[in-house]
Amino acid sequence: MKNVLTIAGSDSCGGAGIQADLKTFSAHGVYGMSVITAVTAQNTQGVFAVEDISAELIKKQIEAIYDDIKVDAVKIGMVSKIETITTISETLQRYYVKNIVVDPVMISKSGYHLLQPEAKTALINNLLPLATVVTPNLMEAEVITGVEIKNIENMKKAALLIHKMGPQYILIKGGHLEDEATDLLYDGDDFYYYPSPRIQTKNTHGTGCTLSSAIASNLARGLSINLAIEKAKEYITIAIQNSFSIGKGVGPTHHFHELYSKVGLID
Numbered sequence: 502m503k504n505v506l507t508i509a510g511s512d513s514c515g516g517a518g519i520q521a522d523l524k525t526f527s528a529h530g531v532y533g534m535s536v537i538t539a540v541t542a543q544n545t546q547g548v549f550a551v552e553d554i555s556a557e558l559i560k561k562q563i564e565a566i567y568d569d570i571k572v573d574a575v576k577i578g579m580v581s582k583i584e585t586i587t588t589i590s591e592t593l594q595r596y597y598v599k600n601i602v603v604d605p606v607m608i609s610k611s612g613y614h615l616l617q618p619e620a621k622t623a624l625i626n627n628l629l630p631l632a633t634v635v636t637p638n639l640m641e642a643e644v645i646t647g648v649e650i651k652n653i654e655n656m657k658k659a660a661l662l663i664h665k666m667g668p669q670y671i672l673i674k675g676g677h678l679e680d681e682a683t684d685l686l687y688d689g690d691d692f693y694y695y696p697s698p699r700i701q702t703k704n705t706h707g708t709g710c711t712l713s714s715a716i717a718s719n720l721a722r723g724l725s726i727n728l729a730i731e732k733a734k735e736y737i738t739i740a741i742q743n744s745f746s747i748g749k750g751v752g753p754t755h756h757f758h759e760l761y762s763k764v765g766l767i768d
């Protein structure tokens with residue numbers, strides 16, 4: 502059994518954050534663990550309140566896991582504020598952690614600032630250099646680089662700039678492109694494309710969380726970065742195709758185990 506950790510925020514309605522991550526881990530047949538950075542009061546329509554967990558408790562959660570358990574990969578999602586970011590960075594470095602997927606979560610689909618704007622520089626300086634792979638969406642890549650991104654050429658330019666910030670691999674997600682959903686990987690030398698047609702649905706709550714957790718699961722299982730992303734892209738595409746409406750707003754993706762066995766995403 503491979504063990505995968507998510508360090509992220511709790512989403513009370515279960516579509517994104519810790520809850521999406523753990524569902525994704527289970528569907529991939531890996532053992533999921535969590536370090537909670539913040540608790541959000543959230544549903545398909547919006548985020549109504551957030552309480553950050555103290556830096557001390559975040560540190561203790563990470564230590565409790567790494568002092569006892571072998572962790573094969575870790576995914577980092579919502580990190581709220583500067584102190585949270587520096588604590589995670591310092592603590593992970595003490596354990597020489599490998600296979601780190603950083604999803605630089607900034608603003609929820611419902612428009613709430615899950616990362617305080619003044620914490621952007623801390624995220625760039627403290628988390629990006631640790632990342633095996635960083636997975637910004639178009640808006641996050643724009644904020645990180647200052648480059649306006651409307652098409653694949655702009656994505657390439659941003660990927661080159663983000664690579665200079667220290668992550669080993671950069672995956673810029675194209676879920677917010679106009680008529681395709683092509684993700685772009687840059688490894689410092691070459692670009693790789695992970696295309697899919699744009700699925701017409703409003704139910705995309707937690708797509709980024711799901712993709713990054715699927716990549717972490719696949720890295721934990723020993724897949725190469727290219728295969729880890731290829732399989733994760735298949736997973737998220739099927740999960741979006743089967744997304745559904747709960748509540749009145751943006752519904753969640755569907756993580757159902759049987760389907761993944763069929764397409765060979767798990768053994």
Ligand SMILES: Nc1ncnc2c1ncn2[C@@H]1O[C@H](COP(=O)(O)OP(=O)(O)O)[C@@H](O)[C@H]1O
Pocket residue numbers: 637638639674675676677682683684697698699700701702705707708709710712734737738741
């Ligand atoms: N409507 C869609 N159709 C197909 N794939 C999508 C769609 N929306 C997002 N994706 C895919 O879901 C993953 C998450 O992308 P994105 O939605 O851009 O991230 P985020 O949730 O961080 O905004 C990417 O692989 C992206 O290509």
Ligand SMILES: Cc1ncc(COP(=O)(O)O)c(N)n1
Pocket residue numbers: 509510511512517518519541543578579606608609610611615705706707708709710
């Ligand atoms: C706790 C938490 N983490 C991440 C997201 C981003 O997901 P989305 O962009 O789909 O709103 C979220 N809404 N809540």
